[in-house]
Amino acid sequence: MDAGLVAAQLLNGLQLGVLLFLLASGLTLIFGIMDFVNLAHGSLYMVGAYFCAELTDATGSFLLAVALALPATALVGAAVELLVVRRLYRRDHLDHVLATFGLILCFDALVQILWGPEGMAIRLPAWADGQQHLPGGLVFPTYRLLIIGAGLAVAAGLYVLVVKTKLGMRIRAGASNPAMAGALGIDIGLLFTLVFALGAVMAGLAGMMIAPITEASIGMGNEIIITAFVVVIVGGIGSIRGAFVAALLIGTIDTMGRSFLDMGLKLLMSAQAAETSAPALSAMLIYILMASVLAFRPQGLFPPKSR
Amino acid sequence: MKKTALALAAAAALLASPSHGDDKVKIGFVTTLTTPAGVIGRDMVDAVNLAMQDIGGKMGGLEVELIIEDDGFKPETGKQKTDKLVKQDDVHFVSGFIWSHVLLASRKSALDGGKFLISSNAGPSQIAGKLCHENFFSTSWQNDQTPMAMGEVLNQQGVKSLYVMAPNYAAGKNMVAGVERTFKGEILGKDMTKWGKDAQLDFSAELAKAKASGADGIFVFYPGKAGGAFIKQYQQAGLQGEIALYTVFTVDSIALPNLQKAGMSGVLGSLNTQFWGPDLDTPQNKQFVSGFKKAYGRYPSFYAAQSYDTIFLIKSAVEAVGGNLDDMDGMRAAMAKADFPSVRGPFRYGNNHFPIQNFYLRKVVEDADGVWTTTVVDTVLKDHQDVYATDCKM
Numbered sequence: 089m090d091a092g093l094v095a096a097q098l099l100n101g102l103q104l105g106v107l108l109f110l111l112a113s114g115l116t117l118i119f120g121i122m123d124f125v126n127l128a129h130g131s132l133y134m135v136g137a138y139f140c141a142e143l144t145d146a147t148g149s150f151l152l153a154v155a156l157a158l159p160a161t162a163l164v165g166a167a168v169e170l171l172v173v174r175r176l177y178r179r180d181h182l183d184h185v186l187a188t189f190g191l192i193l194c195f196d197a198l199v200q201i202l203w204g205p206e207g208m209a210i211r212l213p214a215w216a217d218g219q220q221h222l223p224g225g226l227v228f229p230t231y232r233l234l235i236i237g238a239g240l241a242v243a244a245g246l247y248v249l250v251v252k253t254k255l256g257m258r259i260r261a262g263a264s265n266p267a268m269a270g271a272l273g274i275d276i277g278l279l280f281t282l283v284f285a286l287g288a289v290m291a292g293l294a295g296m297m298i299a300p301i302t303e304a305s306i307g308m309g310n311e312i313i314i315t316a317f318v319v320v321i322v323g324g325i326g327s328i329r330g331a332f333v334a335a336l337l338i339g340t341i342d343t344m345g346r347s348f349l350d351m352g353l354k355l356l357m358s359a360q361a362a363e364t365s366a367p368a369l370s371a372m373l374i375y376i377l378m379a380s381v382l383a384f385r386p387q388g389l390f391p392p393k394s395r
Numbered sequence: 396m397k398k399t400a401l402a403l404a405a406a407a408a409l410l411a412s413p414s415h416g417d418d419k420v421k422i423g424f425v426t427t428l429t430t431p432a433g434v435i436g437r438d439m440v441d442a443v444n445l446a447m448q449d450i451g452g453k454m455g456g457l458e459v460e461l462i463i464e465d466d467g468f469k470p471e472t473g474k475q476k477t478d479k480l481v482k483q484d485d486v487h488f489v490s491g492f493i494w495s496h497v498l499l500a501s502r503k504s505a506l507d508g509g510k511f512l513i514s515s516n517a518g519p520s521q522i523a524g525k526l527c528h529e530n531f532f533s534t535s536w537q538n539d540q541t542p543m544a545m546g547e548v549l550n551q552q553g554v555k556s557l558y559v560m561a562p563n564y565a566a567g568k569n570m571v572a573g574v575e576r577t578f579k580g581e582i583l584g585k586d587m588t589k590w591g592k593d594a595q596l597d598f599s600a601e602l603a604k605a606k607a608s609g610a611d612g613i614f615v616f617y618p619g620k621a622g623g624a625f626i627k628q629y630q631q632a633g634l635q636g637e638i639a640l641y642t643v644f645t646v647d648s649i650a651l652p653n654l655q656k657a658g659m660s661g662v663l664g665s666l667n668t669q670f671w672g673p674d675l676d677t678p679q680n681k682q683f684v685s686g687f688k689k690a691y692g693r694y695p696s697f698y699a700a701q702s703y704d705t706i707f708l709i710k711s712a713v714e715a716v717g718g719n720l721d722d723m724d725g726m727r728a729a730m731a732k733a734d735f736p737s738v739r740g741p742f743r744y745g746n747n748h749f750p751i752q753n754f755y756l757r758k759v760v761e762d763a764d765g766v767w768t769t770t771v772v773d774t775v776l777k778d779h780q781d782v783y784a785t786d787c788k789m
Contacts, residue, residue, distance in 0.1 A: 093607040100599040196429070205433035207620055209627075209653035217658070219633035229631040232599065301631070302596040302624040303653060305431035311593035346586075346600040367563045367587045 095226055097347045098340065103232045105339025106239025110294035111312060112319035112331040113246060114287025120326020120392060121262040122280050124173060125181050127188040129291050129316070130309025131195035132168075136161045136292020137304035138199055141208035150213055154296050158289055165288020169281045177280075196306050207305035216300075235297045242290065243332055250328055259283060263326040263392050315342075318374055322381045324388025334389060338374050345370030420459045420713055420720065422706075423480030424515075425473055425491040425501065428465035430592055431620040434649055435493055435698050436465070439515060441691050442683075442699035446706035449686065454710045455718035462486060466493075468592045470500035477501040481508035487720050488513055490705050493618075493698065495519035495538060495565035506530055511712075511726070515705045516698055518749065519565045520572075524786030527747040530723075532730050534704040534737075535697075536670050537749045537781030538569030539576065541643045542616065544668035544754035544775040546577030549612060549641060552666075555580045558610040558638065560601055560625075562590035562617065570616040570643060576782070583608040596624045602632045612639040623650040623657075630661035642667045646759055648694035651767040663767065665759050670750075671700050671739045672757050672771040679707075679736040694768050700738045711735035747787035751780045 115129050139160050143153035168191065176187055216231045250256035261269040262279055270276040295309065302308070319338055323330025350366035357365075381388065424443060426436035440463055452459055462484050466473035473492070480486045481504055489505040490513040492498040498517040505512040511530050514522075518537040522528075549557065559574065559582055561567035567587060575582065584604055589595040605613050613634070617625045622645035629640060646654075646667050654662050673684050673694050683703050687695040695703075708730055715729030716722040733744050742752040754776040757769040 090607060093603060096603040096607075097600055100603060103599065104597070200429075200433075205428075205431075205437050206649070207431055207434065207623075207653065209623065209657035211657045217631060219631075227633055229628075229633070231631055298597070300657070301628060303620065303627075305620055306433065307430055307592075308596075314593075343600045346588075347604055363585055363587065367589060371589055 092224065092226055093347070095224065096228060097343050099226075099228055099232070099236070101340035101343035102336065103236050103239075103339070104343055105336035106236050106243070107294050107298060108312070108316055108319050108339055109243060109332050109335035110239060110290045110297075111316040112323070112335050113243075113328055114290045115313075115316050116320045116323065116326055116328065116331045117259065117263070117283050118287050119320060121259065121266060121283055122173075122177060123266075124177060125184040125188065126173070126287075127185060127313065128168070128191035128195065129287065130311075130313030131192050132161060132165055132288040132291040133295035133309035133312065134195065134199065134304065134306070135164050135295070136288075137295035137299040137308060138203060138208060139292070140296040141210050141299055141304045142203075144210050145208075150210060150216070150300070153210075154293075157296055158293060161292030162285040162289045165285040165292075166281055168288070169284035173284065174277075174280070192310065199306050203304075205306060207303040208299070209303050210300040212300045231300060238293075238297065242293065246290075246328060255282070260392075315374065318378045322378055322388060324391035326392045327388065327390045330388055330390030330392075338377065341373050341377060342370070345373040349373075418457065420454050420457050420709070421484060421486040421488075422459065422461050422709060423477075423484060423486040423489045423491075424461060424463045424702075424705075425466050425476050425480070425489065425497070426463070426515075427468050427493055428463075430468045432468050432493070433465075435619050435696070438649060438696045438699045439491065439493070439702040442687065442695060442702040443706055445683075445686055445690055446703045449682070450706065450710055454713040455716070457713065457718045457720075464491075466497050468494065468497075470494075470496045473497035474500045474504055477504040481505055481510055486510060488709050490709070491515050491702070492517045495569070498522065499565060502526070502528070502531070509723075511709075511723075511730075513705055513708065515702045517566065518569075518781075520569050520781075520783050521565075523747050523749050523781050524783035527787035527789050529727060529748075529789060532708065532744070532748045533750060534708055535701045535750075536752070536754075537783060538566050539573035539783075540754060540776070540779055540781050541668050541670070542570045542573030542614070543577045544756075544779070545614065545641055545643050546574045546579075547775050548666060548668060548756055549574075549578050549580065549614070552612075552639075554578075554612045554639070554641075556583050556608075556610045556612075557581070558583055558605040558608050558613045559585040560598070560605070560613065560615045560617075561587060562594065562621070563587035564590045566618075567616060574614050574643075578614075580611075583610045594621055596621055598625055598628050599632075602628055602634065605638060606632065606634060610638055612641050614641045614643075615645055616643050618644045619649060622646060623653045626650065626654055626662050627657060627659055630659050635661040640665045643669075644697075646769070647698075648673065648696045648768065649698075651759070651769075652693065655767045663759050663761065667757050667759075667769065668754055668775055669697055669757055669769075670752050670754055671697055672755060672769055674768075674770050675739065675755070677738060677740040680738040680740075683738050694766070704735075704737050704739075707735045707737070708733075745780050745784045746789050747781070747784045749781055749784065751778050753777055754779055 139157035323334030353362035428436040464476035495517040523537040586601040712726035712729045716725040755771045756773040
């Protein structure tokens with residue numbers, strides 16, 4: 089096994105992990121603080137991607153488009169919270185799932201009406217479209233390095249926001265005990281809207297970052313949201329730190345499984361059997377991880393304190 | 396109260412009564428209209444509507460009713476919709492089907508229901524071989540044929556080693572089997588990726604492996620949206636010039652507009668094989684391509700071409716029996732002759748009712764208007780029949 093390939097796959101795993109973190113951090117906050125199961129989080133990921141594609145067309149600049157699409161996605165998130173989600177907090181989780189599943193259908197249909205079924209490509213600026221030569225002879229797509237950089241920067245920013253600021257203190261208080269936080273005079277309604285919009289922005293950013301690679305397409309968030317839920321559960325519900333570690337772990341496991349599992353299996357069985365079973369098995373790896381975490385540490389790897 | 400009950404009973408009786416006298420040709424068309432793959436379904440539906448217009452909405456003097464259903468990219472939904480077309484709508488022809496796994500799940504419902512089943516795209520090996528049926532016809536190809544043509548091209552181009560990527564489902568396996576059957580060099584690696592409603596679209600890990608394998612070329616089959624995504628990542632990873640790209644059913648008029656918009660010029664000049672091309676010089680193809688471009692402002696895909704043919708095949712059957720839709724034998728015999736103007740030019744059907752036809756080498760080029768398209772450069776396989784026909788006892 090060559091070291092260059094392993095290094096490249098570690099970077100690929102890191103890139104996937106960072107993307108998962110952006111999605112999962114919002115999900116875990118919403119789940120942890122509001123006790124709200126938001127299946128439609130993936131729709132905000134899609135909305136972000138479409139906004140960015142439309143704005144890239146309009147402005148001709150990908151970076152400017154991202155800068156404009158972020159607040160636009162935040163507004164959509166806040167609107168969803170105020171119009172729909174707000175009415176559901178007192179209901180049980182099944183109602184959350186039903187209502188947000190309905191939201192997914194609405195968002196998918198809206199996107200189909202507005203932009204058609206064919207999806208939207210985003211043209212990257214030339215400086216982001218090439219490859220970088222890294223130490224050790226490794227050649228890696230520039231844009232994927234940018235995703236890693238941006239994702240880590242957002243993670244750091246989120247850390248500062250949650251740990252060092254007053255808003256962060258309120259968010260943490262809300263995550264630990266929303267009832268008590270409310271009793272202490274924190275405007276829970278406003279806090280919930282803010283957190284939801286924050287989650288929407290991060291999901292939207294993830295969508296904007298993946299769209300130049302895979303295109304913005306209808307239902308693009310519906311698959312990755314399942315993986316994001318796995319991240320939330322493995323990391324511990326409501327824990328940003330847990331989401332970060334779990335996202336990187338799952339990104340790496342998934343990538344490594346896709347890369348090297350068939351090679352490993354070929355040592356144990358015939359080449360043909362390995363070829364057919366490896367994709368199935370590597371798709372299962374992250375669920376195996378989740379099942380083991382649930383069995384041995386049901387609260388997740390890094391549950392928030394006092395829960 | 397009594398009145399309501401009566402009205403309800405009357406309504407129920409209406410619903411239960413046979414839904415057609417034989418005064419209308421009913422054609423069911425199952426395709427994918429939702430999920431990102433809905434873009435393929437749109438192309439097919441557009442082509443079918445164009446064909447309906449071109450025949451004036453009539454076959455053999457009868458009105459034609461088209462019922463379009465969405466399989467949602469799922470075999471179980473495809474089967475349900477086929478059941479509905481067979482039992483509730485009582486159609487004469489069940490057609491469409493992009494996906495091999497959807498067709499495989501749906502075939503029994505249509506054939507056991509005594510309907511003609513016409514695949515406008517999917518060509519799984521099973522239906523060409525052991526599961527062949529007298530009432531099944533294809534207006535496309537058997538899955539293995541196009542990659543077999545590509546295997547020959549690879550040999551001609553002097554490609555010694557190959558990396559292979561395809562989605563992990565019935566057609567993906569056929570495509571890989573096809574290229575392996577004719578390609579004489581060494582296959583250095585193979586990835587079968589997750590497919591379906593939640594298909595894998597990020598190929599970073601697989602592309603890194605392909606690159607590390609040091610193969611001369613990479614053979615891929617990624618239909619629909621996945622094709623565009625793959626090509627972009629291939630270029631972003633800097634693989635063009637390092638590992639040459641050979642595709643089947645991947646670089647088509649569905650993927651190309653978005654690739655052009657994203658500036659993925661690496662795809663220009665890349666080679667693929669196909670039974671058809673928008674510039675193929677036949678009278679029917681000229682009418683079809685110019686009509687399609689006029690009506691919808693874009694190039695038709697091969698999915699559209701096959702769907703267009705589907706309507707003309709059915710029309711030839713209905714006309715041969717003079718509109719007597721109870722004459723299944725007559726219609727079957729007429730279709731088996733392939734006596735209709737096909738976009739691919741004249742062809743004949745094999746014993747398994749798959750076309751025996753040419754396969755062409757096509758290159759991605761920019762047309763006179765600056766639009767990216769494909770052009771036929773060579774004939775790779777002449778009058779080619781699929782290898783599973785011998786397993787078909789018919």
